[in-house]
Amino acid sequence: MATKPVILWFRRDLRLHDNPALNHAAETGRPILPVFILDRSPDRPSGGASLWWLDKSLRALDASLQSRGSRLILRSGDSLIQLQSLIDETGADSVFMNRLFEPAANERDAEVAHALKSDDIDCKGYNGSLLCRPGAVLNGTGGPYKVFTPFLKALLAKTEPPAHTTGPRAIDTPTAVESETVDDWNLHPTRPDWSKGFDWTPGEDGASDALSAFLSGGLKTYAVGRDHPDRSATSRLSPHLHWGEISPWRAVERVRQAAEAGKAPAAEAEKFVAELGWRDFSAHLLHHFPTLPERAFRPEYDTMPWRDDPEGLEAWKRGRTGYPLVDASMRQLWETGWMHNRVRMVVASFLVKHMLIDWRIGEAWFWDTLVDADLASNVQNWQWVAGSGADASPYFRIFNPIAQGEKFDARGGYVRRWVPELRALPDRWIQAPWTAPPEVLRDAGVRLGKDYPHPILDHGQARARALDALKTVSGRGDDMTDRD
Numbered sequence: 001m002a003t004k005p006v007i008l009w010f011r012r013d014l015r016l017h018d019n020p021a022l023n024h025a026a027e028t029g030r031p032i033l034p035v036f037i038l039d040r041s042p043d044r045p046s047g048g049a050s051l052w053w054l055d056k057s058l059r060a061l062d063a064s065l066q067s068r069g070s071r072l073i074l075r076s077g078d079s080l081i082q083l084q085s086l087i088d089e090t091g092a093d094s095v096f097m098n099r100l101f102e103p104a105a106n107e108r109d110a111e112v113a114h115a116l117k118s119d120d121i122d123c124k125g126y127n128g129s130l131l132c133r134p135g136a137v138l139n140g141t142g143g144p145y146k147v148f149t150p151f152l153k154a155l156l157a158k159t160e161p162p163a164h165t166t167g168p169r170a171i172d173t174p175t176a177v178e179s180e181t182v183d184d185w186n187l188h189p190t191r192p193d194w195s196k197g198f199d200w201t202p203g204e205d206g207a208s209d210a211l212s213a214f215l216s217g218g219l220k221t222y223a224v225g226r227d228h229p230d231r232s233a234t235s236r237l238s239p240h241l242h243w244g245e246i247s248p249w250r251a252v253e254r255v256r257q258a259a260e261a262g263k264a265p266a267a268e269a270e271k272f273v274a275e276l277g278w279r280d281f282s283a284h285l286l287h288h289f290p291t292l293p294e295r296a297f298r299p300e301y302d303t304m305p306w307r308d309d310p311e312g313l314e315a316w317k318r319g320r321t322g323y324p325l326v327d328a329s330m331r332q333l334w335e336t337g338w339m340h341n342r343v344r345m346v347v348a349s350f351l352v353k354h355m356l357i358d359w360r361i362g363e364a365w366f367w368d369t370l371v372d373a374d375l376a377s378n379v380q381n382w383q384w385v386a387g388s389g390a391d392a393s394p395y396f397r398i399f400n401p402i403a404q405g406e407k408f409d410a411r412g413g414y415v416r417r418w419v420p421e422l423r424a425l426p427d428r429w430i431q432a433p434w435t436a437p438p439e440v441l442r443d444a445g446v447r448l449g450k451d452y453p454h455p456i457l458d459h460g461q462a463r464a465r466a467l468d469a470l471k472t473v474s475g476r477g478d479d480m481t482d483r484d
C-alpha cells in the first residue's frame with residue numbers, strides 16, 4: 001500500500017520558510033498534501049481588502065509550492081467536511097496545521113481535532129504566527145498580564161527564538177486530487193472595486209522584500225521616524241504578518257542581525273521588537289478576554305452615551321470632515337488599504353471622542369478596508385484609543401487633529417499627497433485651512449465649502465462635549481495611569 005500522505009492545512013501561515021507545521025510534516029518523510037480551505041463559517045467574515053490580499057497570497061503560495069514540485073489544493077466550505085473528504089480521497093491519516101488563536105477559530109479547531117482524532121487521524125497544531133502562544137505568558141499569580149511592558153518583558157525572558165528554516169527543497173504531493181481555483185472564488189471587492197490603487201506584493205517574497213527595504217531604510221531612525229506619516233519609516237509588514245507570509249521571529253532575527261552588523265542602533269531594533277510585542281499583547285488579551293470585539297474591557301465604558309450620526313460617519317469614512325489630517329488618513333486607507341499608525345490613532349480618536357460615535361462602528365470600517373485587518377490588533381487598538389481597553393489611553397487624552405498635524409506632518413507633505421485640493425496652501429494653514437485669510441485661500445485656489453469642506457465640528461466644543469460624556473461613565477478609570 002502507498003505511503004499515507006500528511007495533510008498540511010494552510011490558514012494564516014501562507015509561507016514555506018519558518019513554517020513549523022510544514023517542517024514537522026516533512027520530518028515524517030511522507031507525501032504532503034498542502035490545502036487551503038475557504039471556510040466562511042466560524043470566524044468573522046474577512047473584509048474586502050483582506051480578501052483582495054488573500055487572492056494574491058494564495059497564488060504566490062501555489063507558485064512557491066510548484067517550484068518545489070508540489071501545488072496548493074483549494075477547497076471551500078466547512079473545514080471539517082472538506083478535511084474528511086480529502087482524507088477519504090487520499091487515504092491521509094494525519095493533519096498538521098499552524099494554529100489560529102481567535103476565540104471562534106480556536107473553538108472550531110478544537111472541534112475539528114476532536115472529530116478527526118475520534119476517526120484515528122493524527123491531528124497536530126503548532127504556533128507559527130505569534131512570538132508566543134497566547135496563554136503561555138502569565139503573571140506571578142498565574143493570571144493574564146493587563147499591562148503591556150511587564151507582559152513584553154516576561155514574553156522575551158520566557159521564549160526561545162526558533163531557528164530559521166527554509167522548508168524542504170522538494171515536496172512530494174499526490175497528483176490525482178481535485179482543486180478549485182482562486183479565480184472561482186472572486187475575492188476582489190465589487191460594487192465598488194476600490195482596490196485599483198492597492199500597491200502591494202502579497203506573498204512570501206513580498207514580505208521578505210518589505211523587511212529588507214526597512215532594514216536598509218527606516219530601521220536606523222525607527223523610534224522617531226515611525227511617528228511621521230509623511231515618511232516611509234515603518235516596515236509595512238502588517239498585512240504580511242497577518243497572513244503569515246513571514247514569521248514574527250524571523251523579523252526579530254533580521255532586525256537584530258542588522259543591529260549587530262552595525263547597520264542600525266540596537267535601541268531602534270528593540271523598539272521594533274516591542275511593536276511586534278504589541279501584536280502578541282493584542283492576541284494575548286483576546287485569548288483571555290474573548291468578548292473584547294463586542295464589549296469594553298472596562299465594562300463602565302459600555303454605558304457611554306454614543307451619538308447616532310450617519311452624515312458625520314459618512315464624512316469620516318470618505319475623508320470629508322474638513323480636518324486635513326483626518327481626511328488625508330481616511331483617503332490613504334481607502335486608496336491603499338493601509339493607514340499609518342500615528343494617524344490611525346488620530347482618526348479613531350476623532351470618531352470616538354470628537355464625534356462620540358461607538359468605537360465598534362469605526363472598528364468595522366477598518367475591518368473592511370484595511371489589508372492588515374486583524375481581529376485582535378484592531379479591537380485592542382480601538383479600545384486603547386477609546387480609553388475602554390486594557391492599558392489604554394486615558395479618557396482625557398483627546399488627540400487634537402490640528403496639533404497632531406503640526407507636530408507630525410509639519411511641512412504638510414502627507415496632507416498634500418492625499419488631499420490634493422489643498423496642495424497650494426502654505427504650510428502655516430495646511431492643517432487648519434478655515435483659519436487662513438481669504439486672500440491666502442483665493443491664491444491657493446481653495447473655496448471652502450466647495451473645493452474642500454468646512455470643518456464638520458469645532459475642535460474645542462467637541463472636546464468639551466467628549467469630556468462631559470466621559471464623565472457620565474461611572475468610575476471612569478480613576479485608577480488609570482498613562483503608559484504610552
Ligand code: FAD
Binds near residue numbers: 226237
Ligand atoms: P511597524 O511600525 O513597522 O511595526 C511592525 C509590526 O508591529 C507591525 O507590522 C504590526 O504587526 C506590529 N504593530 C505595530 N504597532 C502595533 C500596534 N499598535 N498594535 C498591534 N501590533 C502593532 N494593526 C494590524 O496589524 N491590524 C489591525 O487591524 C490594526 N488596527 C489598528 C486600529 C487602530 C485604531 C490603531 C490605532 C492601530 C491598529 N493597528 C493594527 C496597529 C498598527 O497601526 C499597525 O500594525 C501598523 O500601522 C502597521 O504598519 P507597519 O507594519 O509599517 O508597522
